[in-house]
Amino acid sequence: MNARELTKDEYFFGHKACAGCGGALAVRIAMKVLGKNAYAALPAGCMSAVGFNFPQLCFANNAIISTFAGTASMLTGIEAGLRAQGATDFTAVGFAGDGGTADIGIQALSGAIDRGDDILYICYDNEAYMNTGVQKSGLSPFGAKTTTTPAGERIRGNIRPKKRMFEIAAAHGIAYAATASVGYLNDYMDKIAKAKTIRGTKYIHVIAPCPVGWGTRTDETIELARDIADTGLWPLAEYENGVFRLTKRAREPFADPQNYFKKQSRFRHLTAGDIAAITADRDLNWEKIKKEYEGS
Amino acid sequence: MIIKPTLRDRPGAWALSDYPEGTYWEAGYLTQKNAGWRSERPVIDKEKCTGCLQCYLYCPDGTIDSDLNIDCDFCKGCGICAKICRVSAIRMEGETR
Numbered sequence: 488m489n490a491r492e493l494t495k496d497e498y499f500f501g502h503k504a505c506a507g508c509g510g511a512l513a514v515r516i517a518m519k520v521l522g523k524n525a526y527a528a529l530p531a532g533c534m535s536a537v538g539f540n541f542p543q544l545c546f547a548n549n550a551i552i553s554t555f556a557g558t559a560s561m562l563t564g565i566e567a568g569l570r571a572q573g574a575t576d577f578t579a580v581g582f583a584g585d586g587g588t589a590d591i592g593i594q595a596l597s598g599a600i601d602r603g604d605d606i607l608y609i610c611y612d613n614e615a616y617m618n619t620g621v622q623k624s625g626l627s628p629f630g631a632k633t634t635t636t637p638a639g640e641r642i643r644g645n646i647r648p649k650k651r652m653f654e655i656a657a658a659h660g661i662a663y664a665a666t667a668s669v670g671y672l673n674d675y676m677d678k679i680a681k682a683k684t685i686r687g688t689k690y691i692h693v694i695a696p697c698p699v700g701w702g703t704r705t706d707e708t709i710e711l712a713r714d715i716a717d718t719g720l721w722p723l724a725e726y727e728n729g730v731f732r733l734t735k736r737a738r739e740p741f742a743d744p745q746n747y748f749k750k751q752s753r754f755r756h757l758t759a760g761d762i763a764a765i766t767a768d769r770d771l772n773w774e775k776i777k778k779e780y781e782g783s
Numbered sequence: 784m785i786i787k788p789t790l791r792d793r794p795g796a797w798a799l800s801d802y803p804e805g806t807y808w809e810a811g812y813l814t815q816k817n818a819g820w821r822s823e824r825p826v827i828d829k830e831k832c833t834g835c836l837q838c839y840l841y842c843p844d845g846t847i848d849s850d851l852n853i854d855c856d857f858c859k860g861c862g863i864c865a866k867i868c869r870v871s872a873i874r875m876e877g878e879t880r
Contacts, residue, residue: 498787542793
């Protein structure tokens with residue numbers, strides 16, 4: 488899909504997200520693809536905090552705040568309720584952050600995938616609990632400085648790798664799963680449009696840079712979201728019918744991760760050795776991808 | 784008519800009876816602008832513009848419509864549009880009082 492194919496309708500507008508917010512862009516674009524018959528559930532997180540400041544209510548469609556842990560289970564209920572009322576043309580869509588997905592909401596998500604409920608779950612990943620003041624989440628990358636993983640001399644930021652949520656969702660034997668980035672919206676829109684037509688559980692994991700938490704300028708959001716894909720650190724892929732596939736393959740040789748890291752204050756403390764270790768990890772991951780996704 | 788949250792006239796003080804009994808309310812109900820957040824505003828040079836619509840697509844706030852009108856009531860001045868523009872047709876201009 489491209490910009491010309493999108494509706495002029497704006498379903499997420501007037502919200503209080505920080506200037507340059509990647510998460511707000513992910514929600515806005517997803518809603519433009521899904522249209523007015525999308526019923527949205529949002530747990531605690533940035534997008535519910537900025538979208539529902541009574542009486543400033545920024546969704547033009549039906550939208551509700553779920554419990555933090557219960558995004559997927561509320562979607563299950565919304566879908567069942569609408570079906571019971573005889574509705575046929577609708578999407579039950581959830582927008583949860585990285586913490587609400589990989590930490591707090593993972594059990595409800597796992598249950599919904601297991602049941603095969605006909606829902607679309609979108610995780611907008613800004614790589615920490617940004618809404619509450621940049622605490623580490625299960626999707627914070629290795630080395631990232633957050634308020635709970637400060638960068639010191641001995642321990643330099645987050646010591647744990649990012650949870651592989653896309654593979655975790657796929658490992659359930661989910662109907663459809665995909666990774667995306669707000670830097671490449673045409674690819675993201677294709678995935679949303681595809682997910683809309685598939686019956687069963689759909690999981691889309693979209694990287695959404697956060698100027699506040701990442702320590703970047705507000706106008707750098709898109710280029711960072713492109714860099715993370717171009718460096719090979721975040722492969723854009725999908726999983727369908729048991730098969731993994733790259734959708735927008737990063738060109739090799741990949742862009743140097745050094746430039747991506749240097750732009751962000753959360754990574755400024757990383758040593759050359761740290762960056763080399765992250766790069767080696769990326770290369771190992773790509774060996775696996777080439778073998779498993781592309782059979783080479 | 785396009786579907787979009789719209790700004791309403793909010794009566795000054797709300798009486799208790801104006802509030803909903805439960806946690807529900809009309810969708811797309813706006814009472815505040817976001818313009819005050821901005822220190823710079825985007826200006827489109829229509830001569831240079833090729834109409835590729837990347838600024839419309841990538842705006843996190845949806846403040847540039849597909850006819851390239853900028854809604855300055857809701858633009859936060861993040862500058863993404865100016866940066867995404869391939870032909871540098873958008874420049875950020877300082878807000879002055």
